[in-house]
Amino acid sequence: MALTRSPRWFAKGVADLANSPWPPTLRGRVWLASPRLISSPEPPTFGSSFGVLSKRAAAASSSSMAVSLRWSPGPRSLWDEPLAISVHGLAPAQPVTLRASFRDEKGELFQASARYQADAGGQLDLARAPALGGSYSGVEPMGLFWSMKPAKPYWRLVKRDVQTPFLVELEVYDGHDPQPTKVMAQVVHERGFLGPGVKRIPVREGSVRATLFLPPGSGPFPGIIDIFGAGGGLLEYRASLLAGHGFAVLALAYYAFEDLPKDMKELHLEYFEEAVQYLKNHSQVKGPGVGLLGFSKGGDLCLSMASHLKDITATVTLNGSMANVGSVLHYKGMTIPPLGSDPKRIKMTKDGFADIVDALNNPLEEPNRRSLIPVEKAESCFLFLVGLDDHNWKSEFYANEAAKLLQAHGKKKPKIICYPATGHYIEPPYFPVCPVSFHALVGTLVIWGGEVSAHSMAQIDAWKQLRAFFHKHLGKD
Numbered sequence: 153m154a155l156t157r158s159p160r161w162f163a164k165g166v167a168d169l170a171n172s173p174w175p176p177t178l179r180g181r182v183w184l185a186s187p188r189l190i191s192s193p194e195p196p197t198f199g200s201s202f203g204v205l206s207k208r209a210a211a212a213s214s215s216s217m218a219v220s221l222r223w224s225p226g227p228r229s230l231w232d233e234p235l236a237i238s239v240h241g242l243a244p245a246q247p248v249t250l251r252a253s254f255r256d257e258k259g260e261l262f263q264a265s266a267r268y269q270a271d272a273g274g275q276l277d278l279a280r281a282p283a284l285g286g287s288y289s290g291v292e293p294m295g296l297f298w299s300m301k302p303a304k305p306y307w308r309l310v311k312r313d314v315q316t317p318f319l320v321e322l323e324v325y326d327g328h329d330p331q332p333t334k335v336m337a338q339v340v341h342e343r344g345f346l347g348p349g350v351k352r353i354p355v356r357e358g359s360v361r362a363t364l365f366l367p368p369g370s371g372p373f374p375g376i377i378d379i380f381g382a383g384g385g386l387l388e389y390r391a392s393l394l395a396g397h398g399f400a401v402l403a404l405a406y407y408a409f410e411d412l413p414k415d416m417k418e419l420h421l422e423y424f425e426e427a428v429q430y431l432k433n434h435s436q437v438k439g440p441g442v443g444l445l446g447f448s449k450g451g452d453l454c455l456s457m458a459s460h461l462k463d464i465t466a467t468v469t470l471n472g473s474m475a476n477v478g479s480v481l482h483y484k485g486m487t488i489p490p491l492g493s494d495p496k497r498i499k500m501t502k503d504g505f506a507d508i509v510d511a512l513n514n515p516l517e518e519p520n521r522r523s524l525i526p527v528e529k530a531e532s533c534f535l536f537l538v539g540l541d542d543h544n545w546k547s548e549f550y551a552n553e554a555a556k557l558l559q560a561h562g563k564k565k566p567k568i569i570c571y572p573a574t575g576h577y578i579e580p581p582y583f584p585v586c587p588v589s590f591h592a593l594v595g596t597l598v599i600w601g602g603e604v605s606a607h608s609m610a611q612i613d614a615w616k617q618l619r620a621f622f623h624k625h626l627g628k629d
């Protein structure tokens with residue numbers, strides 16, 4: 153696979169490695185997993201079919217020549233792809249510790265480690281061998297990814313530039329010491345967000361501020377608008393990954409980005425209508441309708457779009473609300489006020505974090521009903537994906553009430569999928585779970601909910617479900 157990377161990126165990659173938590177002997181000495189990018193004065197020693205070591209690094213751990221780390225599909229993969237990870241050349245039943253780590257674009261470290269034991273043949277296949285402890289336990293082929301935690305407290309994984317991958321370092325250490333030192337093999341794997349041939353097209357059409365991602369080929373492709381929640385800016389990573397599955401996806405900003413409003417106090421649905429028209433009219437987008445994917449506040453915006461705008465065929469919300477929250481919403485002279493809240497209902501956890509799950513008023517009680525989104529007006533099909541441990545708001549209640557409203561008006565029954573022990577931030581697969589972080593709207597650290605393993609499995613399933621839903625209702629490319 154041709155790596156479309158410039159030497160600059162490669163140099164940056166190696167520089168990142170130099171700052172990595174690896175033992176000094178190996179810092180900056182490990183090369184990318186593609187021999188084509190190697191330009192070292194010392195001929196690299198191949199530590200595995202996909203990983204290479206510099207001669208000095210290999211010598212630093214004498215047995216590294218025998219031990220090899222392999223993962224497929226190859227030296228690079230997409231963040232939402234599962235990997236097959238195995239270790240070869242170990243001693244029979246040898247205890248080892250595997251560690252995965254990388255740094256995000258702000259230089260913050262994410263890492264996970266787990267203890268394993270080689271089989272009688274000195275092999276270790278993460279698809280079959282149970283982790284004996286560490287960041288996770290049991291047979292978890294992708295445990296080293298979804299169990300990663302940031303070194304910086306209250307930090308979320310955010311991919312800001314989807315054109316560059318995260319360089320994930322995987323190491324095999326001898327033994328089960330809490331701080332193992334003897335590295336036997338390591339490899340760097342490129343985890344990207346832009347699939348082969350996926351095109352990234354900045355969109356500055358009329359007032360629309362977005363980025364369009366097109367799959368390889370001429371299409372036309374089913375079109376989806378992807379909207380994040382409160383926080384502002386333009387996050388592209390969910391759209392870029394989804395485009396890798398055959399959709400034309402428009403990542404849409406709506407405040408705190410370029411010349412858009414600086415805050416979300418007042419939003420106008422006409423802006424979102426313009427985005428729908430842009431996508432619908434794109435030559436590589438298959439009509440007649442488009443899909444909407446909204447997370448959190450992005451979810452209630454998608455419900456408002458589906459309720460008031462034409463040509464919305466399929467709508468998926470990830471922990472969305474069925475009331476308009478956090479902003480006044482205007483459309484053609486109509487004004488929908490934000491659902492009220494009562495800070496007195498904010499609880500503080502024993503660790504001192506805000507739990508805002510009860511802060512919002514009940515949208516079914518007067519006078520809050522004026523904030524209700526009239527989903528009964530929508531022609532769209534709906535899929536509500538819900539984390540049952542969502543501490544941002546009552547996602548399950550909102551999904552069930554929206555379903556009642558739709559069916560009371562003779563509309564199609566929406567699909568509701570609830571995930572136990574799953575919090576608010578349902579991200580694409582293998583994103584580390586964020587239990588606590590800064591809430592842009594509330595202005596303080598809040599708990600989001602979610603038990604790491606269950607939430608991680610929910611992310612994997614939710615991604616499959618939404619892709620299947622969109623393919624079913626929007627067609628395949």
Ligand SMILES: CCCCCCCC/C=C/CCCCCCCC(=O)SCCNC(=O)CCNC(=O)[C@H](O)C(C)(C)COP(=O)(O)OP(=O)(O)OC[C@H]1O[C@@H](n2cnc3c(N)ncnc32)[C@H](O)[C@@H]1OP(=O)(O)O
Binds near residue numbers: 310447493589592596
């Ligand atoms: C306790 C008193 C409360 C009183 C109020 C009354 C209560 C009201 C209750 C209401 C009930 C609930 C209502 C909720 C409605 C909204 C629901 C939601 O949408 S929840 C949010 C869902 N989030 C998303 O969809 C993600 C949206 N985007 C973002 O989070 C941001 O775009 C970004 C953080 C990814 C990037 O921010 P950017 O624009 O680039 O700004 P900057 O980098 O300067 O960061 C600003 C600020 O954000 C924090 N931050 C940044 N990056 C991270 C990170 N990777 N992990 C964690 N936190 C991050 C950080 O604090 C930054 O501030 P600094 O000063 O720079 O530290």
